[in-house]
Amino acid sequence: MKTKWMIIGLATFLVLLPVFAIGQGIGIKKAIEIATEKVPGDVIKVELERGIYEVKIRTKEGRVEKVYVDARDGRIVERKNISIDDAVNIATKKVPGEVVKVEFERGIYEVKIRTHDGSVAEVYVDGRDGTIVKLKRGYYDDYKRYEDDD
Secondary structure (H helix, E strand, O other): OHHHHHHHHHHHHHHHHHHHHHHOOOOHHHHHHHHHHHOOOEEEEEEEEOOEEEEEEEOOOOOEEEEEEEOOOOOEOOOOOOOHHHHHHHHHHHOOOEEEEEEEEOOEEEEEEEOOOOOEEEEEEEOOOOOEEEEEEEEEEOOEEEEEEO
């Protein structure tokens, strides 16, 4: 019986751990304050994902700019330190083939590559340091898609 309660207690702790960790950081109001100090304007949208606030701001000139604020300590995070060419080179070294699409979202380059055997691979490259954060390979067979995550 004691073992059962210990397992329940441990499971509860592990489920609530991320809540406590985020609670120690900055809130959305502070993230907005920090972002608008860097880029003055009207806040359009704020999202929190993977510990980073993405604050979209419309400037007086009408441009929309994104400011990324670390939810733990409030520092401004630069989301793109490597170029699109660097990301493509890193991805094609890992998976040789023809690059068919590149997107940059939330600090990650998604490089879609058609390999020499006709399959498709998606290589996710961190825009800050060029590390490969995820690799998905897709195989097509009679209009059905099968995926293997690496």
